[in-house]
Amino acid sequence: MKPESMQADLIAALQDQGLRITKARKALVLEIESRSGTFTAEEISESLPEVGRATVFRTLKVLVDGGTICRVNTPLGAPIYTRARVEHHHHTYCVNCADVQEIRLSNVELMLEPLGREVKGQIVGHSVDLFIICDRCVDAVSQA
Ligand SMILES: [Zn+2]
Ligand SMILES: [Zn+2]
Numbered sequence: 001m002k003p004e005s006m007q008a009d010l011i012a013a014l015q016d017q018g019l020r021i022t023k024a025r026k027a028l029v030l031e032i033e034s035r036s037g038t039f040t041a042e043e044i045s046e047s048l049p050e051v052g053r054a055t056v057f058r059t060l061k062v063l064v065d066g067g068t069i070c071r072v073n074t075p076l077g078a079p080i081y082t083r084a085r086v087e088h089h090h091h092t093y094c095v096n097c098a099d100v101q102e103i104r105l106s107n108v109e110l111m112l113e114p115l116g117r118e119v120k121g122q123i124v125g126h127s128v129d130l131f132i133i134c135d136r137c138v139d140a141v142s143q144a
């Protein structure tokens with residue numbers, strides 16, 4: 001994704017949710033854009049001492065709801081955020097090195113069809129993230 005379109009997407013996502021683009025939110029968008037890997041709300045907050053923590057948390061939530069960034073819950077500690085690169089996807093989270101990857105899980109999508117009959121109500125979305133020990137970490141252990 002080109003930097004310009006990343007920034008435009010983030011701003012559009014905020015506007016879609018009815019938020020005004022204040023100086024603080026603009027600073028937040030630029031900060032998110034500058035990060036290529038994962039980040040926590042805490043890290044963003046530390047980089048932007050002039051932006052209130054409540055604004056950071058609220059804006060991140062709006063961006064997650066809008067689908068431009070992802071929140072990945074971790075087994076221990078705070079959730080981490082990544083920029084969404086493809087439309088519908090799942091994540092793997094390495095519990096050893098905290099690496100996050102986007103993955104497609106076609107079996108999960110197939111599983112949902114029969115599941116829909118067991119669930120009262122209509123399924124409108126889902127979130128499936130897998131906690132793993134990544135190949136790199138497995139290799140590092142077996143070599144030690
Ligand atoms: Zn994602
Ligand atoms: Zn790992």
Ligand SMILES: [Zn+2]
Pocket residue numbers: 088089090105108109126
């Ligand atoms: Zn899915």
